[in-house]
Every structure is written in C-alpha cells, then in structure tokens.
Amino acid sequence: MVDFSLSKHEKELFEKAMEFTRKYITPNARELEEANEFPWEIAQKAKEAGLMHLHIPKDIGGQGYTLFEETLIAEAIGYGDAGVATTLLADNLAFTPILIGSTQEQLEKYIKPLASDPKVKLGAFCLTERVAGSDAAAIKTVAEKDGDEWVINGHKCFATSGHVASILSVFTTTDPEQGYKTMACHMVPADAPGVKIGFLENKMGQSASFQCEIEFKDVRVPADCILGKVGDGFKIAMQTLDKTRASIAAIGVGVAQRAVHEAAKFANHRRQFGQKIGKFQGIAFLLADMEARAMAARWATRYAAWLADKGMRNSKESSLAKVLATDAAMLNATxxxxxMGGYGYLREYPAEQMMRGAKLLQIYEGTNQIQRVVASGLILKESKEIDTGFRLKYDGKDAPNPWE
Ligand SMILES: Cc1cc2nc3c(=O)[nH]c(=O)nc-3n(C[C@H](O)[C@H](O)[C@H](O)COP(=O)(O)OP(=O)(O)OC[C@H]3O[C@@H](n4cnc5c(N)ncnc54)[C@H](O)[C@@H]3O)c2cc1C
Structure with a gap:
C-alpha cells in the first residue's frame, strides 16, 4: 500500500534538522547575511550534528543518507535561510560526482581523510565557465595526460565555497572541439600548485554563501584523480544534477513553507479596518494558494528523490520538482x-531576504528554463509510446491521424 507518512527515523531526522535551524540559522539569518564572512561556525556545528557530508558512506566518514533523507534536511535548512542551505548543500554537490565516478580505493585515499576529519572540510563543484553556463558541454578547461599525471589548465567561475574548499571536482576536456565526448571529471586537491582563487562574486541575496573564480595553471594531479575515464565527464555531471536538483528543490520547499508561516502569523496578528487582515478574502486566498504550492512542491521533490533511491531514472521528475519548488519559493516569498505590506519590504523582517534568496534557486544548478528543456525533451520522447485511445473518424470509420 502507498504510504505518504515519514518513518519514525525520517521524522526524527527532519525534526533534528529543524531544531538545528531554529537554534542556529533562523535567529541569525540577518547577521549571517551581513557578516560577509564564510559561515564556518555553522558548517562546523552542522558537521558535529551529523548534517554534513550527507551521502558519503559511513565507512568513509559521511552520514550515508539516502537522497530522500537529504531532501528532509535540505528542506529544514532552507526553511531557515537559503544562503546557509546553499553553503551546506554545495558540499554534497561537490562530492556527488566523486561518489558516482570513483572506486572504493579513490574514496579511501582522497575522501576519507576529509570526511572523517573532526574539522569540517568542504568540497566545491567546478563545472561552470564564463563561456559555458547552461551549455555545460562547451567547457574549455583542458586536461592533458603527461606520464602518470594529469595537467589541468583553464578557468572556472561561480564555484560555491571554492575559496575555502579542500577538494574540487573539476570538469575538464581533453579536446574542447569534441564537446561532451571528451569530457572528464578530475578530483583536484585545492592546495595543488597552480590552483589560484580569484575574486568572490557580489550577489543580491544568499550572502551566507560564496562563489569564486578559480584558475588552473599547469595544475598537476596524479593519474588516479580522474573519475572513471575520459568521456565519462558529461554523464557524471548529468547524473550528479539529477540527484542534486532534488536537493535544491527541497531548499525551495523550505523557503516556500517558511513564507506561508511568516505570512500567516502576520495576517493573524495585523489588524486593519477593525479586523485581522487574514479575514479578508484577498489575503486568505493568497495564503491558500501559497500552501498549495508548498504542498505540491514537497511531494514532487520527495517523489524525485525516492525514484533515485530506488535506482530508477528521475531526470524528468527531478527537473520538474526543481521547477515546481523553486518557482513556489519565489512566488511564496513575493x-x-x-x-506583510510595508513591513514586508523592511530589513527588520525576514520576507525580503527570503525573496532575494529564492530568486537564485531558479537560476543555479541549471536554470528553470533548462529544467524545462530537459523535461520537455523526455515528455516528447515518451509520447511516442503513449496510446491515448483517440482515433480519428471519417464518415464513421477509422482514419489515419494526419500527423502519423
Ligand atoms: C550563486 C551561484 C552559485 C553557483 N554555484 C555553482 C557551483 O557551485 N558550481 C558550478 O559549476 N556552477 C555554479 N553556478 C553556475 C550556475 O549553475 C549557472 O549560472 C547556471 O547554470 C546558468 O548559466 P549562466 O549563468 O552562464 O547563464 P546562461 O547559460 O548564459 O543563460 C542565460 C539565460 O539564457 C537561458 N537559456 C540558456 N540556454 C537556453 C535554452 N537552451 N533554452 C532556453 N533558455 C536558455 C537561461 O535559462 C538564462 O535565462 C552558480 C551560479 C550562481 C549565480
């Protein structure tokens, strides 16, 4: 029988993450945004609370969580602040290609020392370049084999936590002319000679997360730093994003739900024309629509994660969950x-910070247009196998459909 309830363990995990959010994130969200400093203290506390390195296996030093469990944590952290959620979840984004493409030996050698260190050690995911955003296969960062080493040259941008990371998962190509066919993914220790951190981006929101330029100048890494082989890079990137988009969607669910709660509390309290504003249908219906969006987004997100955990392809579902949930976050925050009227626009209240933070969810890890490109491609492909039952009749007889 279908069961939509969370198990005891899942409820406890969600509650633990919500407790962490209520204690460390929500009350400090404004200060964290204005500090303009990497939130090390939160990251360290999250590590100690078992809320970091979420799907790195336990024997490698991580939590060994499923993607479904990760979405519970992401929703709870996103409820507190999308910027902090981006910082904490970007670490998972960085380790996911490694978990997809590495051998047990590579995990033991490169990941275990970081994940099992009591001090939090982060990863950064380096795919995007100035010339290659949505078109990820257009990357120009070149990896050349030289004896038993790889030599990497190129520039990455928008690398979340790149300036503080210990390991970088870097998407490369052995021949930029060949597109996705020659893409690879390399693990690069961030302290390797030739890795140069550039400027930090200045953003409109989510200021508790940081993005930087990274230059790779004759960076040499051992031969075993490649994940799989040359040609596997694009597939690893796409498989990574199928998983991590469910996590971003979950952050969106958290923001969307928090917006309902803040708005409802305000509407229950604020009086105009002699009554609570929540009594006005114009406000009450807005609240109902906001809750509907959060609810739909939550189930779409959990379904996308559940499919991945069952080993089923979830490209369409995770792309659409990201669209639903991050659009819900943006609409609900707005x-x-x-x-909240004029108060909603003031920095004393959380709504405007939520609104600025939500916008980014619609852009990174593939814009929502790109999610629609992915999903519509699959919908058109699937339609070839679908029989809707419709038959064109002409003079009462079956006639060939004109488009067939
Ligand atoms: C704060 C932040 C954090 C990020 N973190 C990381 C990170 O950790 N690692 C990383 O590698 N990258 C990261 N990114 C990069 C992010 O994933 C890209 O910005 C995003 O994929 C879009 O690429 P772009 O900005 O180059 O836009 P472009 O690809 O230039 O797109 C511009 C516009 O054109 C639209 N468009 C493009 N192609 C199509 C199409 N085929 N059909 C319809 N519309 C289209 C887009 O939707 C968008 O509206 C981050 C970005 C930001 C802003």
Missing amino acids: DCVQI
Whole structure:
C-alpha cells in the first residue's frame, strides 16, 4: 500500500534538522547575511550534528543518507535561510560526482581523510565557465595526460565555497572541439600548485554563501584523480544534477513553507479596518494558494528523490520538482512580502531576504528554463509510446491521424 507518512527515523531526522535551524540559522539569518564572512561556525556545528557530508558512506566518514533523507534536511535548512542551505548543500554537490565516478580505493585515499576529519572540510563543484553556463558541454578547461599525471589548465567561475574548499571536482576536456565526448571529471586537491582563487562574486541575496573564480595553471594531479575515464565527464555531471536538483528543490520547499508561516502569523496578528487582515478574502486566498504550492512542491521533490533511491531514472521528475519548488519559493516569498505590506519590504523582517534568496534557486544548478528543456525533451520522447485511445473518424470509420 502507498504510504505518504515519514518513518519514525525520517521524522526524527527532519525534526533534528529543524531544531538545528531554529537554534542556529533562523535567529541569525540577518547577521549571517551581513557578516560577509564564510559561515564556518555553522558548517562546523552542522558537521558535529551529523548534517554534513550527507551521502558519503559511513565507512568513509559521511552520514550515508539516502537522497530522500537529504531532501528532509535540505528542506529544514532552507526553511531557515537559503544562503546557509546553499553553503551546506554545495558540499554534497561537490562530492556527488566523486561518489558516482570513483572506486572504493579513490574514496579511501582522497575522501576519507576529509570526511572523517573532526574539522569540517568542504568540497566545491567546478563545472561552470564564463563561456559555458547552461551549455555545460562547451567547457574549455583542458586536461592533458603527461606520464602518470594529469595537467589541468583553464578557468572556472561561480564555484560555491571554492575559496575555502579542500577538494574540487573539476570538469575538464581533453579536446574542447569534441564537446561532451571528451569530457572528464578530475578530483583536484585545492592546495595543488597552480590552483589560484580569484575574486568572490557580489550577489543580491544568499550572502551566507560564496562563489569564486578559480584558475588552473599547469595544475598537476596524479593519474588516479580522474573519475572513471575520459568521456565519462558529461554523464557524471548529468547524473550528479539529477540527484542534486532534488536537493535544491527541497531548499525551495523550505523557503516556500517558511513564507506561508511568516505570512500567516502576520495576517493573524495585523489588524486593519477593525479586523485581522487574514479575514479578508484577498489575503486568505493568497495564503491558500501559497500552501498549495508548498504542498505540491514537497511531494514532487520527495517523489524525485525516492525514484533515485530506488535506482530508477528521475531526470524528468527531478527537473520538474526543481521547477515546481523553486518557482513556489519565489512566488511564496513575493506573496509573503505583499501580505506583510510595508513591513514586508523592511530589513527588520525576514520576507525580503527570503525573496532575494529564492530568486537564485531558479537560476543555479541549471536554470528553470533548462529544467524545462530537459523535461520537455523526455515528455516528447515518451509520447511516442503513449496510446491515448483517440482515433480519428471519417464518415464513421477509422482514419489515419494526419500527423502519423
Ligand atoms: C550563486 C551561484 C552559485 C553557483 N554555484 C555553482 C557551483 O557551485 N558550481 C558550478 O559549476 N556552477 C555554479 N553556478 C553556475 C550556475 O549553475 C549557472 O549560472 C547556471 O547554470 C546558468 O548559466 P549562466 O549563468 O552562464 O547563464 P546562461 O547559460 O548564459 O543563460 C542565460 C539565460 O539564457 C537561458 N537559456 C540558456 N540556454 C537556453 C535554452 N537552451 N533554452 C532556453 N533558455 C536558455 C537561461 O535559462 C538564462 O535565462 C552558480 C551560479 C550562481 C549565480
């Protein structure tokens, strides 16, 4: 029988992450945004609470969580602040290609020392370049084999936590002319000679997360730093994003739900024209629509994660969950500002920070247009196998459909 309830363990995990959020993130979200410093203390506390390195296996020093469990944590952290959630979840983004493409020996050698260190050690995912954003196969960062080493040259940008990471998962190519066919993914220790951290980006929101330029200048790494083989890079990137998009969607669910709660609390308290504003249908219906979006987004997200955990392909579902949940986050945060009137626009209240933070969710890890490209491609492909039952009749007889 289908069961939509969380297990005892899942409920406890969600509650633990919510408790962490209520204690360390929500009350400090404004200060964390304005500090302009990497939130090391939160990251360290999250590590100690078992809320980091979420799907690195336990024997390698991680938590060994499923993607479903990860979405519970991401929703709870996103409820507190999307910027902090981006910082904590970007670490998973960096380790996911490694977990997909590495051997047990590579995990033991390169990941275990980081994941099992009591001090939090982060990863950064380096795919995007100035010339290659949505078109990831257009990357120009070149990896050349030289004896028993790889030599890497190129520039990456927008690398979340790149300036503080210990290990970088770097997407490369052995021949930029060949597109996805010659893409590879290399693990690069961040302290390897030739890795140069560039400037930090200046953003409109999510300021508790940091993105930087990284230059790779004749960076030499051992031969076993490649994940799989040359040609596997694009597949590893796409498989990574199928998983991590469910996590970003979960951050969106958290933001969307928090917006409902803040708006409802305000509407229950604020009085105009002699009554609580929540009594006005114009406000009450907004609240109902906001809750509907959060609810739909949550189930789409959990379904996308569940499919991945069952080993089933979830490209369409994770792309659409990201669209639903991050659009819900943006719409709900905007409606929250509206319901709070002038107060929604003030920095004393959380709504405007939520609104700025939500915007980014629609852009990174593939814009929502790109999610629609992925999903619509699959919908068109699947339609070839679908019989809707419709038959064109002409003079009462079956006629060939004109498009067949
Ligand atoms: C804060 C932040 C954090 C990030 N973190 C990371 C990270 O950790 N690692 C990493 O590698 N990258 C990261 N990124 C990069 C991010 O994934 C890209 O910005 C994103 O994929 C879009 O690429 P782009 O910015 O180059 O936009 P472009 O690809 O240039 O797109 C510009 C516009 O064109 C649209 N567009 C492009 N192609 C199509 C199409 N085929 N159909 C319809 N519309 C299209 C896009 O949707 C967008 O609206 C981050 C970005 C930001 C802003």
